[in-house]
Amino acid sequence: MNFYEDLEKYYRNTAIITETSEQLSYKELLDAADNIGKQIKKRCLVFLVCKNCLESVVGYLGFMRVKAVPVMISDRIDNVFFANLIEVYKPDCIYLPTEKSGLEINCKTVYSYGSYSLLKTDYNIDYTLHEDLALLLTTSGSTGSPKLVRQSYRNINSNAEAISQYLGITNVDRPITTMPMSYSYGLSIINSHLFKGASIILNEAMIMERRFWEAIRNNNATTFGGVPYIYEMLKKLRFERMNLPSLKYITQAGGKLNLELSAEFADIYADKGIKFFVMYGQTEATSRMSYLPWDHARSKVGSMGIAIPGGSFWLEDENGNVIEENDIPGELVYMGENVTLGYAESCSDLCKGDENNGVLHTGDVAKRDADGFYFIVGRKKRFLKMFGNRVSLDEVEQLIKAAGYDCVCVGTDDNLRIYSTNLADKDRIRNYIEARTGIHKAGLFFMYIDKIPRNESGKVLYSELRQD
């Protein structure tokens, strides 16, 4: 049984604590969820515009419980991208904050819950959803691509179970949200804690805001997760000086944390008696593929750890042969029940079944030490993690070129460098990239270059650009 359908067993537990400290039991949460579910035709496609609020969680559970298929969308999505996504997927319903419900398509409000409205569109397309298809997530790079990851019921269940097992989640845990639920890492925290009957503290404030720290204290949060830039903030805020005795464990994923910060936080957390779990994953594997057991946070610093329960890794060389020796880099390949079905590019792909057969070539290059711990050493493909989201350098380059500028993009995580022969319009380009991709300006850097280095066949020689 999929775990959404089996949450009644926790009915007395507190499921949700809202920003206004309202508490809902699992029973109350499920009642509200099922009221929304009743408004939905089973097995249809629903767009869910997500915030870390009660309405959003209620809609998510309501849709999952009637086996409608939600597309999880960030509430910060660019309007143009959102309109395009609607056009490409033609959802039956759209569930979103009422203030955003003025869409330029024909639809009518059929249900309201709190600050959210459920809109029925008039597409009425009778496309088939594959029976395994449970949920669709945007590919974490938000470069305006309508490409979605197709996740199955089995994917979501097995990943929630594995995560709750290795983190040792119990029903007394109280995670506080730090990332959008449209983002696979954020959603996995919600799923794995619901799985165990824990209480989720919904929070929209960022960790730079006083409200966030008050919410931790007032509600005795036991855990939160963070992508690398959140760790930069924790460092700046001098987390080591804070006294937050309710925190039991903290996770890190969404990109590799630099070695120095990783070591620093391993020490800080150890001093405070907080377990530190470094993890690795991709939306293409539902969420998590590996974790570093907390008692190795210091001794194996820099490692992404070992495969999650039920999963396994191996490394492949350029010819696709398995590398058996230790300390030899190769492409990291993962096998497990959480490897998703594949991608969708439009609504006609939603009838597709499993195209991956449980195996994911991650595109990351890693090596394994003698103790079996894996270390990411590079990437096979040209992409970066920007503030936790995967961004394809080629896609950004093409976006800028489409706007009429000659440029090449290189960089490191959280630091995307755009080389151009003309910097006159750099502010315009910066605003344009931010609007279209959601990449924060603070991570975009413009560099002047006389001439874009190319080989005889016109291919860009990225290696000749400064890569630091």
Place this chain on the structure above:
Amino acid sequence: MNNKQKYDQVFMESFSIDKSALDETLEYNTIQSWDSIGHMAMIAGIEEMFDIMMETDDIIDFGSYTKGFEMLAKYGIVF
């Protein structure tokens, strides 16, 4: 550059905004670029520009362009 000019420069660079946007209406989350990532970039810029290290509470309470003057006064930076 005097302190006011330095302060303004950090704001303009961190948030990619013009001088005309620097007034009492400029607060956290009122413009797209001043979100949590922008906030961190701005705080880092202020610390570097004035060679100070701010306390947690001051970083968290640095919620507007005008509030920042009060915050920096604590570190002996006068405008």
